Amino acid sequence: MFTIEFIAPYKNLVATVETAFAEHPKREEIKHVVNFKGVPEIRRSTLVGDIFIARGLTASYLNQLWKDATVIEVPMSGYDILRAMSEGVRLHGSKSIALIATSNAIYGVDNFSTIFLPPVATYEIGPLDEVEPIIRKAVSDGADLIIGGNSVTIKAKAMGLCAQRIEVGKESVRQAIDEAWRLWHSNIEERVRVQRLNALVEHVHEGIIAIDQDKRITICNQFAERLLNNQAQEIFDRPLSEIAPSLAEPDLLQLQQPGLGDYLEIQGNQVVVNRVPIIVDGKFQAGIITLQEVSQIQKIETRIRREAHQKGLVASYDFSMMLGESKAFCASKRLALSYANVSSSVMIVGETGTGKELFAQSIHRSSQRSGGPFVAVNCAALPESLLESELFGYVGGAFTGASKNGKMGLFELAHTGTIFLDEISEMSLHLQGRLLRVIEEREIMRIGHDTVIPVDIRIIAATNRNLETLVDQGLFRKDLFYRLDVLRLNIPPLRKRGEDVLLLTKHFLRQFDEANGKKRHMLDPEVLPILLNLPWEGNIRHLRNVCERLSVVICETVITAKDILACLGSSDEEKQVHLCAEGLDEKDRLIAILGQTNNNKKEAARLLGIDRSTLYRKLQKYGLM
Incomplete structure (x- = not known):
């Protein structure tokens, strides 16, 4: 609920206002105050409204007195003016009428006359104008009847002249109330929009800087403050070139389209900079600069890819879900549980269908890495070239058919968690060599790239074949075998x-x-x-x-x-x-x-x-x- 304060300079208007409020359909949602005061008393008054309604000089004076106040002027309708003239002529007789009022009231009334009324001349008056000189000017021009608001008619009568006050009709008051209602709610919507925009600017995970047409900083959110190592009050309205010279080049004035993806180092932080000029009618009016920390982008990329592969990144089973009471099975279960307490590589050996992945997931779920991803890959399910790109990832355009945006490999997706390599015996010797480097160095290199990426992973491998025999036959690398076969877990057949x-x-x-x-x-x-x-x-x-x-x-x-x-x-x-x-x-x-x-x-x-x-x-x- 909001408060409308109506400034009524004469008693008759008070009654009209109260009637209009009482009949208004939104009366239960509007609190109103009627302030019975004229222009001279307003300065000394304590006003309590959220929105003010007044007429003529009173409304103009309020706007001059309080610049931030919301003031709605009660319209003086042509009907109200015509009624005042008719009543004045009836009471006083007249050969020439002078209408003295604000610009809004006199607009379109010049030469307003009928066969029933004498000629009408209009005189504009402002909130700071003296009333008496204007009345004298009207009289000198031949006017013998003064028509105006309360202040004008009081002064005219005090000067011994015939005067008639323009009375405000209930319809005009209702129109002003409707305008106050509309304006208040549009202000609420505007305030919500501004607060939403402020919340957006302050809580996005990137720095935002706005500059005006003189390239002075007008907006700087908290993330930009931190990156620039400055407080907003210290940089507001200062030239961008003075606060952050590296951001001022290239000059936004020269940019005809957004400049995206520039790489800079600011205050020791590696950031990606986007510059967007705002051009109106071919002229630069403002600019927006956004700053993103490279480390934050990498974290977001990792999270997005993990979520996109969520089905393969979650361990669904744990030891409590395993069924079995046999001596052989319980021994394997106890051994697996002890393996969960360390981070060494595990080799699970068992026939097909014995539940090797279930054991791998259970080990992961019981380990300190349980909060990280669990990535399972079957080494026999994909051809060598595809398996390599899946495991190590690739950069855009690394090979025919590769995504232009590149792709993160499964080793990267498993970062801080566990990767389960099922049927490891089917991996080619080439990939075995690359896997050996991952185990030894804990880093990978995407296909088509020359930069190593560190990874923190635990490797659990599984096989249903005798790897020692494969080693003897030269089908499996001996050095990789001993790297993987640190902790062995044999799963008994059913x-x-x-x-x-x-x-x-x-x-x-x-x-x-x-x-x-x-x-x-x-x-x-x-x-x-x-x-x-x-x-x-x-x-x-x-x-x-x-x-x-x-x-x-x-x-x-x-x-x-x-x-x-x-x-x-x-x-x-x-x-x-x-x-x-x-x-x-x-x-x-x-x-x-x-x-x-x-x-x-x-x-x-x-x-x-x-x-x-x-x-x-x-x-x-x-x-x-």
């Missing part, structure tokens, strides 16, 4: 984890049943020896896929041995039966094959390679009849 197979099977089934909206599946006891004795050549990944297939395909609640073998993906069921039964003791083998044949003794005997009488004796021996 077939050597005993009861973990059943634990993982139940976990994956429950997971997929929930995801697929299926009823919870249960395992028939006859499937347990099959699960435990399958070779699981794809390890946990293989088991997970089988469990997903079982969840989707098997409609019955109980999963049987036949269901297991049917979902293993082989059309040769007999081969699968023998594969699963191999290694079982005789009783379990009988159970497995009877389950697959739905207790068909003839078929079971055929699969076992014995006659039915021998089968019956074995079944009787183990109590399976």
Whole structure:
């Protein structure tokens, strides 16, 4: 809510003003004060309004007295003037009328007369003008009726002349109130705009300097102050060439278009300078200079690229998410946890599907680098040339097809974090040499560039091949092998984890049943020896896929041995039966094959390679009849 203060020099106007405010549709949102004072009393008054409304000389005087005040003049409408003239003629009679008022009131009233009114002459009066001389001039020009505001008519009557005051109508007061409302809210919008601009200038992460057409500094935000090692009050309105000579060249007066990306050193800081001239009608009117610290640009570039590759830069797993109770698995887990406490390189060795990346992510999440990125790259997934550009990055135009803006490599993206090189055995000897330098020097060089970039990374490599054999065959560098194989972690295959197979099977089934909206599946006891004795050549990944297939395909609640073998993906069921039964003791083998044949003794005997009488004796021996 804001306050409108209305200066009313006579009582009749007070009543009109109060009525106009009472009828105004925004009356609940406007606080108003009516100040009953004439021009002589204004200087000695205490005014409280945010916006002032006055008429004629009073409004002009307020504008002279308080330059920063917002004053709205009540318009003297042609209707108000005509009404005053008609009333004056009726009361006093007249042969010539003099209208004495401010320029706004008399505009367009020259020679204003009708068949009912005598000729009208106008006389302009200002806030500092003496009223009496102007009245005498009008009288000497032949006027016998003075029309004007309160001050004019009071003086004219005191001089013994006929005078009629121009009364302000309610409509004119309403118009002034509407203008005050509009002006106040436009001022609010302007103040918000200015504050928003100030906030923008002060809180952007770069220095901003504005100069006028004389190249004097008009704006300098806090970042520019820091870079120039000056306070704003010390450099405001001073020539740019005096405060920062290096920024004054090239001369903005000579620039016809923005000069971007200049590199300078200011007060020991390396900065990128942008100069933007403001040209209006072919003439230089102002200029904007922005300053960006090179170190800040590098940080922003790193953050942007990290966010753009966010999916590959986050470790999703930790040790608490690992399932397994077998002795071999728990030993590997304890060893991996101890590796997390140091920053040495780790070599993870294990068959495909054993969860090498899960261990790598868990080590990262438990290390002091957990706040940094985790970058995983499969060395076998990309051809050598593409893998090199992905790992080391490149500058613009380094090779055919390269982005003109260049690209940051994965080693740079992994800065302060961990890079996981899966299937390291598939890396070419050329890249092995470059990787060796990264490990030894902790620095990289982008393709097509001649500048080294320091990196702070931990390397975790993984392989499912015997690197010692590859070293002997000359397929893997011996020096790189010993650089990577500082801490070794062997991941046991699933077939050597005993009861973990059943634990993982139940976990994956429950997971997929929930995801697929299926009823919870249960395992028939006859499937347990099959699960435990399958070779699981794809390890946990293989088991997970089988469990997903079982969840989707098997409609019955109980999963049987036949269901297991049917979902293993082989059309040769007999081969699968023998594969699963191999290694079982005789009783379990009988159970497995009877389950697959739905207790068909003839078929079971055929699969076992014995006659039915021998089968019956074995079944009787183990109590399976």
